[in-house]
Amino acid sequence: MHFLVLTSSPNIDGLTAACTSAALEGIRQAGSSADEIRLNDYRVGMCEACGNGWGTCQADHSCQVLDDFQALHERALKADGLVLISPVYWGEMSESAKAFTDRLRRCEASSGRDSRLAKKPVLAVAAAGGSGGGMITCLLSMERWIQHVQARPFDLIPVNRWSREYKLKAIQAAAFSMSSNPAW
Numbered sequence: 001m002h003f004l005v006l007t008s009s010p011n012i013d014g015l016t017a018a019c020t021s022a023a024l025e026g027i028r029q030a031g032s033s034a035d036e037i038r039l040n041d042y043r044v045g046m047c048e049a050c051g052n053g054w055g056t057c058q059a060d061h062s063c064q065v066l067d068d069f070q071a072l073h074e075r076a077l078k079a080d081g082l083v084l085i086s087p088v089y090w091g092e093m094s095e096s097a098k099a100f101t102d103r104l105r106r107c108e109a110s111s112g113r114d115s116r117l118a119k120k121p122v123l124a125v126a127a128a129g130g131s132g133g134g135m136i137t138c139l140l141s142m143e144r145w146i147q148h149v150q151a152r153p154f155d156l157i158p159v160n161r162w163s164r165e166y167k168l169k170a171i172q173a174a175a176f177s178m179s180s181n182p183a184w
């Protein structure tokens with residue numbers, strides 16, 4: 001199986017990066033493959049709410065705002081599952097994660113049960129490296145996103161600097177379990 005690990009921190013050696021390494025390790029241990037996508041390295045603008053609120057996302061399930069989104073959208077559809085790892089900013093996903101997931105949701109949630117992400121497992125991780133707060137509100141919006149695109153919430157893991165040591169092990173174990181599950 002092949003997974004896409006989407007990360008959204010500008011920091012290349014912070015908590016988000018440590019969570020990403022743990023997830024990649026779990027996937028590889030299970031004999032699956034993964035591509036890491038550092039969303040901050042791509043040009044993905046925010047949704048422009050085209051037309052009266054819907055653009056081509058509604059009928060064609062593609063985004064008319066042309067940038068790096070289209071290629072990443074294709075890669076997400078080809079993957080057997082996703083790992084979404086975001087630093088917690090103001091109790092929410094970071095801006096790069098929000099921009100990408102907002103546009104992906106519009107394209108796929110508008111298909112209802114025919115969403116091309118339907119039933120794909122998603123492991124979501126909220127990494128709070130500051131006050132340590134806001135992990136749950138961040139995961140809440142990640143969970144809502146998973147529901148809207150009809151994917152499966154394989155697990156939702158909060159991590160902060162106090163829980164880091166044992167949560168990295170949990171992330172690795174969750175990624176291993178998700179990518180060795182024959183159910184998908």
Ligand SMILES: Cc1cc2nc3c(=O)[nH]c(=O)nc-3n(C[C@H](O)[C@H](O)[C@H](O)COP(=O)(O)O)c2cc1C
Pocket residue numbers: 009010011013014015016017087088089090091092127128129130131132133134
């Ligand atoms: C704009 C902004 C808002 C933040 N808000 C929170 C927050 O609500 N809770 C928290 O624990 N940390 C917060 N932080 C700290 C980040 O979660 C912390 O830097 C985290 O470790 C980011 O991951 P990184 O280590 O990969 O950079 C914030 C950081 C920034 C830049």
